[in-house]
Amino acid sequence: MACELIDKIVVHEAVGKKPNRQQQVDIYYNFIGQFNLPLTEEEIEAAKVEAEKQAAKKAKRKTERQRERNAAFRAKAKAERWAANEGHKFAKRVCEHCGKEYYPNGNKQKFCSPECKKEHQRAELEQKRFAEKGNHTFRQKTCKICGKPFWLSNGQEVLCSEECKAINRRQKQLAYYHRKQSEQNAGEAI
Ligand SMILES: [Zn+2]
Ligand SMILES: [Zn+2]
Structure with missing residues (x-):
């Protein structure tokens, strides 16, 4: 009613103070x-009280409308982004290995393909090995006598030092001597 x-x-x-x-x-x-x-x-x-209730309702409706507008804006921005990237989530990027342009699947992707990734890792390893070699022309080898690693100076050596070469010579002489000795023994036995 x-x-x-x-x-x-x-x-x-x-207006005015109590009681006026x-x-x-x-x-x-x-x-x-x-x-x-x-x-x-x-x-x-x-x-x-009624007026306050109405004002609160109005404020709530305003917040809801703002929320809806924000969501619509976000959806539109996303759609525009996808359209700009030809239906891809992320923007075009240049492959760090082959330099080709591609659409990545993630934010951290660096290469256009698994092949490029593998090839890049291989090249990096090679570079690291090269850096480790420093001023040496030939690679490192393990000495047959002492078992220590050493740098080759002509690519052919198998022993690290003059000392190891002397030990090697002595071992060979000893082996020759023992062989001769056993051959002699065998001859006497006959
Ligand atoms: Zn590539
Ligand atoms: Zn040695």
Whole structure:
């Protein structure tokens, strides 16, 4: 009944201090518009509560609309991004190995293909080995006598030092001597 009769209620800011505090409340009735009527303190309070409720509702609707607009904006930006990347999630990138342009599947992808990745890793390893070689022309080898690694100076050596070469010579002589000795023994036995 009241809802049908009342179009809207406008509650004005209160003026003056108690007990002279006054607050204007305009009630717009359907069919007759604004209509002056003395109101009780309770009625004013009720009208104020109602007005606050309406304001809160309005603010909530505003937040919801803003949220919807934000979501729509994000969706549009995403669609534009995909369109710009010809249906790919990420933008075109240049392969760090072959230099070709490609569309990556992830943010950290560096190469256009598994082959390029493998080839790049192999080249890196080679470079590392080369760096380790430093000023040496030939690679490193393990000495047959002492078992220590050493750098080759002509690519042919098998022993690391003069000392190891001397040991090797002595071992060979000893082996020759033992062979001769056993051959001699075998001859005597016959
Ligand atoms: Zn590549
Ligand atoms: Zn050695």
